[in-house]
Amino acid sequence: MSATATPLPAASRSYALWAALSRNRLSWVGLGLLLIIILTALLAPWLAPHDPLQQHIIARLEPPSAEFWLGTDSYGRDVLSRIIYGTRISLLVGFVAIMIAMLIGTTLGVLAGYLGGLFDRLVMGLVDVLLSFPTLVLGLMVAAMLGASLENLIIAIAITEIAPFVRVARAPTIALRNRDFIEAGRALGYGPGRLMGVHILPNMISDVIVLGSLWMASAIRTEASLSFIGLGVPPPTATWGSMIREGFEHILDAWWLTVFPSLAILLTVLALNLLGDALRDAIDPKLRSE
Amino acid sequence: MIRFAIKRLLLAIPTLLAMLTAVFILVRLVPGDPAAVMLGDQASAEALRALRTQLGLDLPLYQQYLSFLGSVLSGDLGIAMSSGRPVLTEVMNVLPWTLQLTAAAIVIGTLMGLPLGVWAALRRNAWPDYLGRMLSLTGLSFPAFVSAILMLLVFAIHLGWFPVISAATTGSRTEQLRNLALPAFNLGLIMMAYVMRVTRSSMLGVMSEDYIRTARAKGIRPTRLILRHGLRNALIPIITVVGLYFGTLIGNSVLTEIVFNRPGLGKLILGALNVRDYTLLQGLMIVFASCVILVNLLTDLIYGLVDPRVKYQ
Numbered sequence: 001m002s003a004t005a006t007p008l009p010a011a012s013r014s015y016a017l018w019a020a021l022s023r024n025r026l027s028w029v030g031l032g033l034l035l036i037i038i039l040t041a042l043l044a045p046w047l048a049p050h051d052p053l054q055q056h057i058i059a060r061l062e063p064p065s066a067e068f069w070l071g072t073d074s075y076g077r078d079v080l081s082r083i084i085y086g087t088r089i090s091l092l093v094g095f096v097a098i099m100i101a102m103l104i105g106t107t108l109g110v111l112a113g114y115l116g117g118l119f120d121r122l123v124m125g126l127v128d129v130l131l132s133f134p135t136l137v138l139g140l141m142v143a144a145m146l147g148a149s150l151e152n153l154i155i156a157i158a159i160t161e162i163a164p165f166v167r168v169a170r171a172p173t174i175a176l177r178n179r180d181f182i183e184a185g186r187a188l189g190y191g192p193g194r195l196m197g198v199h200i201l202p203n204m205i206s207d208v209i210v211l212g213s214l215w216m217a218s219a220i221r222t223e224a225s226l227s228f229i230g231l232g233v234p235p236p237t238a239t240w241g242s243m244i245r246e247g248f249e250h251i252l253d254a255w256w257l258t259v260f261p262s263l264a265i266l267l268t269v270l271a272l273n274l275l276g277d278a279l280r281d282a283i284d285p286k287l288r289s290e
Numbered sequence: 291m292i293r294f295a296i297k298r299l300l301l302a303i304p305t306l307l308a309m310l311t312a313v314f315i316l317v318r319l320v321p322g323d324p325a326a327v328m329l330g331d332q333a334s335a336e337a338l339r340a341l342r343t344q345l346g347l348d349l350p351l352y353q354q355y356l357s358f359l360g361s362v363l364s365g366d367l368g369i370a371m372s373s374g375r376p377v378l379t380e381v382m383n384v385l386p387w388t389l390q391l392t393a394a395a396i397v398i399g400t401l402m403g404l405p406l407g408v409w410a411a412l413r414r415n416a417w418p419d420y421l422g423r424m425l426s427l428t429g430l431s432f433p434a435f436v437s438a439i440l441m442l443l444v445f446a447i448h449l450g451w452f453p454v455i456s457a458a459t460t461g462s463r464t465e466q467l468r469n470l471a472l473p474a475f476n477l478g479l480i481m482m483a484y485v486m487r488v489t490r491s492s493m494l495g496v497m498s499e500d501y502i503r504t505a506r507a508k509g510i511r512p513t514r515l516i517l518r519h520g521l522r523n524a525l526i527p528i529i530t531v532v533g534l535y536f537g538t539l540i541g542n543s544v545l546t547e548i549v550f551n552r553p554g555l556g557k558l559i560l561g562a563l564n565v566r567d568y569t570l571l572q573g574l575m576i577v578f579a580s581c582v583i584l585v586n587l588l589t590d591l592i593y594g595l596v597d598p599r600v601k602y603q
Binding site: 031094125128129131132133134135137138140141142144145204217221222225228229230231244251252255258263265266268270273274277 | 304305308310316317318320328427428430431432433434435436439440442443447454479537538540541542544545549557560563566574575578579582583586600
């Protein structure tokens with residue numbers, strides 16, 4: 001990210017984003033995939049051929065068949081239906097965690113950039129500390145300390161993703177805070193809250209959102225990894241990571257238990273990366289690849 | 291150079307202290323009494339009290355903090371509750387395994403990523419470039435445990451080229467290499483994707499500079515032009531990414547060790563999680579974060595070596 005460059009006005013920003021999206025063909029593939037994945041999550045009850053929790057006792061560890069398209073697991077549960085329902089958890093955790101990280105990170109970043117001084121140094125110290133822990137290790141620790149549940153998983157992942165948002169919000173705030181239009185606002189007697197919220201924030205909000213879509217891929221990867229380690233949403237809820245964890249015990253005789261959820265994770269993260277890549281090109285001309 | 295190194299070293303101290311403070315607070319945030327959690331529901335009141343005294347939990351918070359800082363800074367990470375051995379000993383026992391794995395991954399990732407990135411940049415918008423970009427984006431999308439499982443399925447279980455459990459403590463050199471190969475390639479290929487991507491974009495930037503045009507006009511041989519004038523100037527962002535990637539590499543090595551059932555810090559941390567050994571977890575967190583801080587420091591020092599201008603800033 002270019003740290004000191006003056007941000008473009010918001011309107012030309014949105015145009016640049018749109019232009020970058022329509023130019024990059026791969027981003028359409030990403031967008032299409034992502035739409036399908038979101039629809040799958042929303043329509044899960046109608047799409048899933050079976051109840052994801054129903055155990056077919058006589059059909060345990062069955063390979064893919066006409067009845068169970070992607071096979072069944074060791075409890076006789078339908079793998080396809082569990083993958084379809086797992087989409088909900090992955091998207092929910094990824095989205096909510098990034099929203100929380102975005103909210104906290106951007107607020108801290110704008111405040112630090114605007115206020116400067118001791119507060120700025122404290123916030124940047126916090127960022128340094130957060131960045132000194134490997135993402136997975138930090139997520140793993142927080143999740144382990146809080147205990148396994150959906151809410152705690154979201155909190156753990158949100159904490160690991162705060163730092164980049166602080167950085168991306170702070171740099172333009174510093175560049176903007178002494179500009180004429182902010183001075184004019186100050187002269188008119190606007191309070192700091194109004195200056196930051198109404199006059200500074202809109203200048204960077206598209207960057208923040210683009211970063212959000214980029215980091216959602218990382219959040220979903222972390223969710224899957226934590227679930228694989230056993231720190232995700234507790235069973236019997238279907239999540240991709242925990243499906244792979246359970247399937248891993250049968251890796252020698254039931255490949256379908258690990259391969260299909262793996263493909264689901266891969267496709268979702270790839271879709272977000274394809275989209276995020278094009279968006280990043282748009283906000284950072286230095287990295288532009290075309 | 292020495293002055294630059296010392297200055298940079300001093301800057302790492304506050305980060306280190308802040309990191310230790312964060313670990314201290316995080317461990318104290320565990321709901322309930324750590325002693326009760328460690329001993330389980332059946333523990334007697336006396337056992338609880340004894341453990342609380344042993345852990346220093348009955349002291350005022352600021353004293354706990356100071357003694358924590360004091361012992362960590364003197365290299366004492368406490369006693370692992372599950373094994374009764376010092377945390378540092380536990381870590382040192384398995385550290386060579388993890389170092390071997392991550393070092394092999396860095397070698398594979400850099401040796402393959404650098405040339406491929408340069409090639410993609412030189413053949414911009416031709417098929418090597420498209421193929422390379424697709425490959426690197428796919429590599430970036432793999433959670434390390436997913437790629438590890440797929441490699442295990444194909445190369446170890448289906449084709450039988452490599453052992454399923456990569457933990458040869460004995461055996462010949464070739465046997466050990468065969469054990470290292472799959473985990474190392476799993477980590478290395480993901481890292482290759484990162485290195486390739488940043489090499490490509492950095493080279494693209496450098497190759498359009500005026501001095502490249504000048505050098506080309508002087509009639510310098512293409513290899514010399516690409517390596518000395520191009521790549522050398524493109525190295526700084528590449529080193530930055532490799533340095534930043536280290537944190538991800540550690541996380542990925544944890545997952546890889548678990549999948550390939552290979553001894554190392556990853557399996558140690560999983561074991562500590564399963565028995566809720568908070569002393570060991572706390573120690574491991576300090577070890578991991580210190581590694582990252584150290585690598586950041588090294589990255590900055592390498593800047594000074596690669597680009598003489600950095601030293602004078």
